Amino acid sequence: MTEQAAGNVRLERPEAILFDMDGTLLQTETLLMEAHGRIFAALREEGLYAEPEPPVEALLGCLGMLLEDIWLKLMPTASEAARERANELLLQFELEELAAGKGVLYEGVTETLAELRARGIRLFVASNGLQPYVEGIVRHKRLEPLFDGLYTAGGRGTATKAELVRLLLAEHGVARAWMVGDRSSDVDAGKRNGLPVVGCDYADFGASSELDGADVRIRRFGELLELLGE
Numbered sequence: 001m002t003e004q005a006a007g008n009v010r011l012e013r014p015e016a017i018l019f020d021m022d023g024t025l026l027q028t029e030t031l032l033m034e035a036h037g038r039i040f041a042a043l044r045e046e047g048l049y050a051e052p053e054p055p056v057e058a059l060l061g062c063l064g065m066l067l068e069d070i071w072l073k074l075m076p077t078a079s080e081a082a083r084e085r086a087n088e089l090l091l092q093f094e095l096e097e098l099a100a101g102k103g104v105l106y107e108g109v110t111e112t113l114a115e116l117r118a119r120g121i122r123l124f125v126a127s128n129g130l131q132p133y134v135e136g137i138v139r140h141k142r143l144e145p146l147f148d149g150l151y152t153a154g155g156r157g158t159a160t161k162a163e164l165v166r167l168l169l170a171e172h173g174v175a176r177a178w179m180v181g182d183r184s185s186d187v188d189a190g191k192r193n194g195l196p197v198v199g200c201d202y203a204d205f206g207a208s209s210e211l212d213g214a215d216v217r218i219r220r221f222g223e224l225l226e227l228l229g230e
Contacts, residue, residue: 011196011215011227016122016148016174018165018195020181021134022063023203025125025221026141029060030104035093042089048082049075064183064210066128066153091130098140105141106202108222113146115225122148122174126165128185131155148172161189169193180224187213198224 022028036056043049054074062070067090071083078086097103117123123146127134131152138144151168158164169177179190182200190197191213199214200221211217218224 011178011198012176013228014121014176014178014196016124016172016177017116017224018124018126018168018177018179018190020064020183020186020200021125021127021129021137023182024180024186024200025105025109026137027104027106027203028063029056031094031097031102032056032059034102035090035097038093039086039089043082043086046085048085049078051075051077064128064181064185066159067130087130091133094133095136098136101140103137103140106221108220110141110143112222112224113143117146119228122172124148124168124172125150125152126161126168126179126189127151128153128161128164161185162192165189165193165195178227182210184210184212187211198227 019025033056036059037053040049040053058074059070062073065073067087068083071078071086075083075086113123125134125138125147129152131150131154133154134150134152138147138150149168149172151164153161153164156164156167158167165179168174177195178198179186179193179195180198180200181187182203187197187199196216197214199211199217201211201217202219202221216227
């Protein structure tokens with residue numbers, strides 16, 4: 001199937017839909033704008049990093065990558081200890097921001113997920129992030145009743161999202177599913193597992209080419225319901 005807009009295509013009805021988190025369900029910049037500066041201030045204060053702080057846009061552009069790869073790209077000369085500490089600080093500050101009511105879901109996420117669930121479709125998260133981070137978002141945004149499982153690279157120790165998705169499908173006996181996400185890793189994960197891929201083309205970060213190979217692109221989250229054709 002060639003890549004199309006949501007209004008021009010219908011996909012086979014899935015048993016389940018697998019969602020990326022950052023840039024798909026969550027407007028991640030609403031958490032990272034402040035956390036980013038706090039991370040590098042703490043690293044400098046602890047004597048772990050003395051280079052200029054990379055712009056927050058660079059961090060946003062890395063979303064979808066494994067965390068270890070993100071810090072290697074942002075801090076190529078930093079020590080392993082600095083990168084490990086950056087991981088710890090990122091999680092700490094993001095959870096603090098969530099607890100303070102920060103972090104915004106994309107428009108229509110809660111309502112659309114609830115409607116998909118009401119139509120008998122099983123919902124999962126498949127993220128390259130850390131397990132406590134994804135669990136924190138789902139808990140603070142009150143999405144827990146909507147999901148059948150939260151799968152993360154941090155929780156499962158997977159090297160690729162394709163491997164993470166393979167595990168999810170096998171453990172839940174899912175034969176027909178859609179992969180929904182905004183990054184090339186989501187497209188790759190879907191295609192390597194024989195799934196149609198819905199590319200989310202509404203995030204303010206990431207190049208348009210990230211979604212090359214997606215079966216369809218959506219520009220608002222609620223368009224998922226149109227794809228069902230019910």
